[in-house]
Amino acid sequence: MGITQYDTKDATSIFAYSKGLLHKSLAEAVKEINPLIDVNEIDFKGKGGLGQLVEKFYYGYEPNSSPLPDFPEAGVELKTTPLKKDAKENYLIKERLVCDMIDFCEIVKYSFEESPFYKKSLLMLIIFYLHVKGKPLRDLEFIYSVLWVLKDKDLVIIKHDYEVIINKIKQGKAHELSEGDTMYLAACRKGQKDDSLREQPFSSVKAPRRAFSLKPAYMRTILDFVKNSNSDMATNTDVDIRCLELVNKEDLKNESFENILTDRILKFKNWDYKQIARYFNMQITSQEKSKYARVVKRILSDKLNNFEDAEEIRKAGIIVKTIRVKSNGHIKESMSFENINYNEFLEVDDWLNSRWYEIITSRFMFVVFKEDETPSSEWKDEKRFVLDTVLFWTMPEKDIQTAEQYWNNIKENVISDTLEDSDNTFWTLADNKFFHVRPKAQNMFQKCLSPVSGKSVPKKAYWFNNKYIETIIGKSSN
DNA sequence: GCATGATCATGC
DNA sequence: GCATGATCATGC
Numbered sequence: 001m002g003i004t005q006y007d008t009k010d011a012t013s014i015f016a017y018s019k020g021l022l023h024k025s026l027a028e029a030v031k032e033i034n035p036l037i038d039v040n041e042i043d044f045k046g047k048g049g050l051g052q053l054v055e056k057f058y059y060g061y062e063p064n065s066s067p068l069p070d071f072p073e074a075g076v077e078l079k080t081t082p083l084k085k086d087a088k089e090n091y092l093i094k095e096r097l098v099c100d101m102i103d104f105c106e107i108v109k110y111s112f113e114e115s116p117f118y119k120k121s122l123l124m125l126i127i128f129y130l131h132v133k134g135k136p137l138r139d140l141e142f143i144y145s146v147l148w149v150l151k152d153k154d155l156v157i158i159k160h161d162y163e164v165i166i167n168k169i170k171q172g173k174a175h176e177l178s179e180g181d182t183m184y185l186a187a188c189r190k191g192q193k194d195d196s197l198r199e200q201p202f203s204s205v206k207a208p209r210r211a212f213s214l215k216p217a218y219m220r221t222i223l224d225f226v227k228n229s230n231s232d233m234a235t236n237t238d239v240d241i242r243c244l245e246l247v248n249k250e251d252l253k254n255e256s257f258e259n260i261l262t263d264r265i266l267k268f269k270n271w272d273y274k275q276i277a278r279y280f281n282m283q284i285t286s287q288e289k290s291k292y293a294r295v296v297k298r299i300l301s302d303k304l305n306n307f308e309d310a311e312e313i314r315k316a317g318i319i320v321k322t323i324r325v326k327s328n329g330h331i332k333e334s335m336s337f338e339n340i341n342y343n344e345f346l347e348v349d350d351w352l353n354s355r356w357y358e359i360i361t362s363r364f365m366f367v368v369f370k371e372d373e374t375p376s377s378e379w380k381d382e383k384r385f386v387l388d389t390v391l392f393w394t395m396p397e398k399d400i401q402t403a404e405q406y407w408n409n410i411k412e413n414v415i416s417d418t419l420e421d422s423d424n425t426f427w428t429l430a431d432n433k434f435f436h437v438r439p440k441a442q443n444m445f446q447k448c449l450s451p452v453s454g455k456s457v458p459k460k461a462y463w464f465n466n467k468y469i470e471t472i473i474g475k476s477s478n
Numbered sequence: 479g480c481a482t483g484a485t486c487a488t489g490c
Numbered sequence: 491g492c493a494t495g496a497t498c499a500t501g502c
Contacts, residue, residue: 285487287486287487287497288486288487288488288496289485289486289487289488289494289495289496289497289498290486290487290488290494290495290496290497291487291495291496292495292496293494293495293496294488294495305489306489306490308494321495321496322495322496332480332497333496333497333498335495335496336494336495336496337495338493338494339493421483428481428482429480429481429482430480430481430482436482438482438483439482439483439484439485440484440485440493440494440495440496441484441485441492441493442484442485442486442491442492442493443484443485443486444483444484444485446491446492458483
C-alpha cells in the first residue's frame with residue numbers, strides 16, 4: 001500500500017505519494033484508493049495522455065493548461081514518460097520529454113526566468129511507465145518516479161539553449177529550428193507536418209509547431225540516475241552525476257560550451273596525429289583506424305579514459321567525428337554510424353522517436369584534418385593530415401526530409417524481410433542521395449537476425465555519403 | 479577512379 | 491564477444 005494522502009504544498013509529499021503507483025497500473029493503484037471505482041471510467045473520451053489521467057484519478061484534481069506548474073503551491077510539474085525494453089529486458093528511454101508548447105509570437109517577450117517553460121519545469125515529478133503497443137493507458141505499469149530539479153550547471157546550459165532558440169525566432173527563422181541547434185533543451189516538432197503550421201513574429205513564413213523538450217540523451221541520464229539510486233527516495237537535490245565533466249560551471253557563465261571546446265582543439269591547429277599523440281604520451285600505431293578520433297578525444301579531456309562518459313556529451317548526445325580532406329578538396333571515405341537495429345522498425349510508432357532521427361538531429365562536432373603534402377621522412381608512404389578546423393553542425397530541415405525517405409526505405413526492407421545482400425533495395429553510394437546503407441562488422445561472419453523471419457542477415461550501418469560531407473564542410477568555409 | 483563489401487585495433 | 495570509429499582491398 002502507498003501513502004493514502006499527500007500535501008499539495010509539499011513537493012516531497014507529492015513525490016512520496018507517487019510511489020504508490022510503482023509496479024502497478026493506474027487502474028490498480030486507483031482501485032486501492034477507492035475500491036468502488038469502475039476502472040473503465042479511467043479513460044478520456046477525446047485526447048489526453050497518461051499524465052492527465054494520473055492527475056485526475058490518482059492525485060484527484062482536474063488537469064489544467066495554465067502556465068503554472070500542476071501543483072502551483074509546491075512548484076511541482078507532474079510528467080509521465082514512456083520506457084521501452086531492449087532485447088535483454090533493460091528499460092530504455094522511448095522518447096524526449098515534451099515540457100511546454102512554444103507560441104512563437106508570445107515566447108519572444110519572455111526572458112528565460114520569466115518563461116512558462118522555466119516556471120513549469122524547474123522542478124518536475126517524472127513518472128516512468130512501460131509502453132506497450134495497443135494497451136490501454138490505464139493498464140500500463142509504472143516503473144520509476146523521480147523528483148528532478150533543473151539546477152546548477154544544467155540550468156546554465158539550458159538557459160543558453162533557450163536563448164539560442166529565442167534568438168532564432170527573433171531572426172525570423174522559426175521555420176528553421178532544429179533539435180540539433182541546442183544541447184539539453186530542444187525545440188522539438190509537435191503535431192503533423194502539414195496541419196500544424198503556425199505564424200511567427202518576424203517572418204511571413206509559417207513554421208511547424210514546436211515544443212520545448214528535454215532531449216532523449218538527457219532523459220537517458222535521468223533514467224540512469226534513477227536506476228542507480230535508492231528507488232525509495234530518488235531525487236537529484238543532493239546527489240549528482242557530475243564527476244566526469246569537460247567544462248566547469250564557472251567557465252560556462254562566460255563562454256559557450258562550443259567555443260570552449262573549439263579553443264581547446266584549435267590549440268593544436270596544424271599538428272598531425274603523431275605530434276598530438278607524442279605530446280600526450282599516447283601509444284598509437286598508424287594501422288589503428290580510429291587514431292584521429294582518439295587524439296581528438298584526448299585533447300578534449302585529459303582526465304577521461306572513455307570520452308563518451310563525459311557528462312555534457314552524454315546529456316547532450318553530441319556526436320564527435322573526425323574528417324580527413326584530401327589535397328584536392330575531396331573526402332575519400334564516407335562516414336559510418338551505428339549498426340541498424342532492425343527490431344526498432346517493427347516497434348517504433350513514430351519516425352520522430354526513431355534512432356536515426358535522434359542521430360541526425362544531434363549536435364555534431366566535426367574536427368577536420370587536411371592533407372599536408374610537405375615531404376617528411378617520418379611519414380614515408382603514409383599520408384600526413386594536420387588538424388585544421390572545428391565545426392559544430394546539425395542537419396538542416398530540408399535534408400531531414402531526405403533522411404526520412406532513407407529511413408522509410410530501410411523500414412520497407414525490414415518489413416518485407418529483404419535484408420540479405422541479394423534482396424535488399426537499400427540506398428547505395430551510387431544513388432547519390434546523401435545517405436546509404438553499408439555493411440559494418442568485425443567480419444562477414446558476424447550476422448544479426450531478421451526480426452520478421454529470424455534468418456541470419458548481414459550487419460549494416462547508417463552512413464553519410466562522402467559527397468554529402470563535402471557539402472557540409474564546403475558551406476562552412478564560405 | 480571509385481563504389482562496394484570486408485575488415486582492423488582497441489577497449490570494455 | 492561485440493560496439494566503435496573508422497580505413498582497407500577488391501574489381502569493374
